[in-house]
Amino acid sequence: MGAAEEGSDKRVKNEEYTNPFDDPVENDSTDSLESSWFTPKRLLVLFCVINLVTYLDRGVIASTGVNGVPETCNSNGECTHGTGIQGEFKLNNFKDGILSSAFMVGLLLASPIFASMAKSFNPFRLIAVGLSVWTLSAIGCGISIGFWTITVCRMLVGVGEASFISLAAPFIDENAPVTQRSAWLGIFYMCIPTGVALGYVYGGLVGGAYGWRYAFFGEAILMLPFVIMGFFMSPLQLKGISHDKDATSNKSLGSSHFSRFCEDVKSLLNEKIYVVNVLGYISYNFVIGAYSYWGPKAGYSIYHMTDADLLFGGITIVGGIVGTLTGGFVLDYMNSTIPNAFKLLSIATFFGAVFCFAAFCFKDMYMFIVFFLIGEILVFATQGPVNFVSIHSVDPSLKPLAMAMSTVSIHVFGDVPSSPLVGVMQDKLKNWRKSTLILTSVLFLAAGIWHLSS
Numbered sequence: 135m136g137a138a139e140e141g142s143d144k145r146v147k148n149e150e151y152t153n154p155f156d157d158p159v160e161n162d163s164t165d166s167l168e169s170s171w172f173t174p175k176r177l178l179v180l181f182c183v184i185n186l187v188t189y190l191d192r193g194v195i196a197s198t199g200v201n202g203v204p205e206t207c208n209s210n211g212e213c214t215h216g217t218g219i220q221g222e223f224k225l226n227n228f229k230d231g232i233l234s235s236a237f238m239v240g241l242l243l244a245s246p247i248f249a250s251m252a253k254s255f256n257p258f259r260l261i262a263v264g265l266s267v268w269t270l271s272a273i274g275c276g277i278s279i280g281f282w283t284i285t286v287c288r289m290l291v292g293v294g295e296a297s298f299i300s301l302a303a304p305f306i307d308e309n310a311p312v313t314q315r316s317a318w319l320g321i322f323y324m325c326i327p328t329g330v331a332l333g334y335v336y337g338g339l340v341g342g343a344y345g346w347r348y349a350f351f352g353e354a355i356l357m358l359p360f361v362i363m364g365f366f367m368s369p370l371q372l373k374g375i376s377h378d379k380d381a382t383s384n385k386s387l388g389s390s391h392f393s394r395f396c397e398d399v400k401s402l403l404n405e406k407i408y409v410v411n412v413l414g415y416i417s418y419n420f421v422i423g424a425y426s427y428w429g430p431k432a433g434y435s436i437y438h439m440t441d442a443d444l445l446f447g448g449i450t451i452v453g454g455i456v457g458t459l460t461g462g463f464v465l466d467y468m469n470s471t472i473p474n475a476f477k478l479l480s481i482a483t484f485f486g487a488v489f490c491f492a493a494f495c496f497k498d499m500y501m502f503i504v505f506f507l508i509g510e511i512l513v514f515a516t517q518g519p520v521n522f523v524s525i526h527s528v529d530p531s532l533k534p535l536a537m538a539m540s541t542v543s544i545h546v547f548g549d550v551p552s553s554p555l556v557g558v559m560q561d562k563l564k565n566w567r568k569s570t571l572i573l574t575s576v577l578f579l580a581a582g583i584w585h586l587s588s
Contacts, residue, residue, distance in 0.1 A: 174310065177305060177309060178306055178309075178310075178321065178322065180360070180363075181298075181302045181306060181322060182321060182324075182325050183325075184265070184298060184302070184357075185298070185302065185322060185323075185329065186325040186328060186332070187357050187360075188268070188295055188329065189326050189327075189328075189329025189330050189333065190329045190336060190353060191272065191291065191333060192329070192330045192426060193329065193330040193331060193332060193334045193336070193447070194341075194349050195219075195233070195288070196234060196330075196333070196426060196429075197333060197334045197335075197337030197338045197349075198217075198218065198338060198430055199218065199337045199339065199346065199349070200337040200338075200340075200346040200349050201218050201220055201230065201337075201346075202217035202218015202341075203217055203220060218341060219233070222346075223281045227558075227560060228554055228561070229281060230557065231427070231553040231554035231558075232554055233285060233288060235550040235551075235553050236285045236286075236288035236289050236292075237288045237289060237295065238545045238549075239292060240289040240290055240291065240292030240293035240296065241296050241299075241541070241542060242292070242542050242546055243293070243296075244264075244292065244293040244296035244297070245296040245299065245538035245539070245541060246395060246399075246538055246539065246542070247296075248260055248264065248296050248301065248534075248538065249300040249538035249539075250394065250395045250398070250535065252300070252301060253394070253531075257301045258364065260297045261298050261302070262363075262364025262365045263297060264293070264295065264298055265297070265298065265360055265361045265364055266294070266365075267293050267294035268291055268293075268294025268295055268298075269294070269357045269361055270290070270354075271287050271290035272291065272350050272354040273350065273351065273354045274286075274287035275287045275350040276349075276351045276354075277347070296538070299538070300535075300537050300541070302322070303319065303521055303525060303533075303537050304525065304534050304537060306318055306319060307319060307522075307533070313466060315466070315470060316461075316462040316465040316466045317459075317466050319517075319518045319521050320458050320459050320461055320462020320465075320517060321459065323462075323517035323518060323521060324458035324517070327453065327455075327457075328451055328454050330426050330450060330454075331448070331450035331451040331454060332447065332451070333447075334430065334444070334446055334450070336349065336352070338441075338447075340352060395535075398532055398535050401528075402528060402535065402536060405528050407472060407523065407587065408527040408528055408536060408540075410583065410584075410586070410587045411520060411523045411524060411587070412540050412543050412544070414483075414520070414581075414583035414584040414587075415520050415524075415544050415548075415580075416543055416547045417548070417577070417579045417583060418483060418516065418520075418544075418548075418580040419544040419549050420549065420552045421573055421574060421576050421577050421580075422513070422549065423545075423548055423549020424553055425573075426549075427549075428553070428556055428557075428569075429446045429450075430446045431566070432566040433445060435566040436567050436570075437499040437502060439499070445503070449503065449510060452507060453509075453510025453511045454514050456511050457511040457512065457513065458515065458518060460511070461478065461482065461514070461516060461517060461518045462518030462519075464515070465478055465519050465522065472522075472527060475523050476523070476584050476585075476587045478515070478516075479516050479520060479523075479584040480581050480582075480584040480585035481581075482512045482516055483512070483513060483581040483584060484577075484581035484585075486509045486510070486511075486512030486513035486577065487513075487574060487575075487580075487581060488509070489505050489506070489509030490505070490506060490509035490510070490513065490574045490577065491509075491571060492505050492509075493505035493509060494506075494567055494570045494574060513577070521537070521540075524536050524540045556569060556573055559572065
């Protein structure tokens with residue numbers, strides 16, 4: 135591992151920084167600033183807002199105002215009607231957990247495809263196509279008539295998200311100032327916890343006031359301007375990607391894409407630092423994914439929170455903003471290298487796990503809030519560094535695929551199984567405190583994996 139780290143470290147230090155906004159790709163008029171509104175900072179803001187809306191959806195589907203509660207009956211046979219999606223479609227916790235993870239099916243299938251297509255089609259236009267699918271799917275969630283229809287729409291939400299998560303981070307990394315790359319990535323990934331937290335609040339307010347369906351309609355309206363912008367504004371190109379203009383006219387386009395994709399995946403798997411980094415990220419996301427989905431319900435059960443959506447949303451917003459920004463700036467201050475990133479990942483995750491575990495041990499709600507907030511700040515400090523490693527431990531031409539496969543992996547092996555598994559565990563234990571303590575213990579595994587690479 136030492137030799138591999140040294141090689142990747144040199145790659146980061148020696149990587150020549152180029153800015154497509156200042157140095158357009160030769161013979162590619164779409165990258166010229168003469169007719170473009172974009173600057174690096176405007177692109178960062180644009181992608182941050184899109185990321186915020188994308189993850190708003192994750193909070194919405196988990197909020198009690200939208201997700202709701204199932205029908206309950208007492209020993210006398212008297213039943214109370216359920217609310218939200220779970221109540222209307224009469225879902226048990228296992229099916230409800232599947233609903234939260236259904237988007238991953240589309241994400242799994244579409245992410246590698248979009249990343250591979252970036253070598254043949256303009257990445258900016260691919261993002262616009264994906265966001266169009268996302269918007270239509272959000273509308274579909276709002277008009278769904280049962281478990282299977284909303285599940286299919288959740289899958290299509292994943293398809294739409296796939297283009298954005300594969301291509302946005304390489305765009306940002308390529309155009310950030312050299313000494314601020316981790317900070318810019320931190321700002322971008324700060325929108326993940328912030329979006330989820332705002333989704334809790336938004337879903338609770340809109341779902342409670344107008345019904346859960348209107349929350350999805352609102353999402354679609356928020357995303358629509360960015361869809362229009364993606365199709366009609368002058369597109370940009372990733373300079374690290376060689377745009378194969380002849381590929382689109384090749385009769386064996388499908389075969390060519392597949393063989394090239396297989397070769398690229400093989401190259402990724404040979405990057406040991408990248409693989410180890412993703413393994414730690416999987417363990418980390420197993421916990422964070424379950425926190426984001428089951429957190430409000432666990433808080434309501436353990437501490438009898440009257441406004442669980444708002445409280446968890448507030449904790450996640452503060453922890454996400456402070457933690458993610460701090461992690462990115464600290465790594466830049468330490469000197470953005472892969473070994474330093476692994477040190478920060480292991481230390482922050484370990485102490486974050488300690489505070490989160492201790493939080494669920496307290497019976498007093500206010501002690502829980504203090505300790506869980508500190509734990510969330512430490513845990514979210516990993517967002518900039520972990521994605522910095524994913525981007526800079528591979529060849530520049532593989533950056534979109536590296537981000538795509540990293541995202542697919544952390545969902546397939548992380549938050550996708552964690553939500554239904556925690557649901558099954560809770561159905562068996564019927565004790566949210568025990569369930570959350572068992573779940574939190576997995577963070578120590580993530581810290582250990584990253585420590586071995588530091």
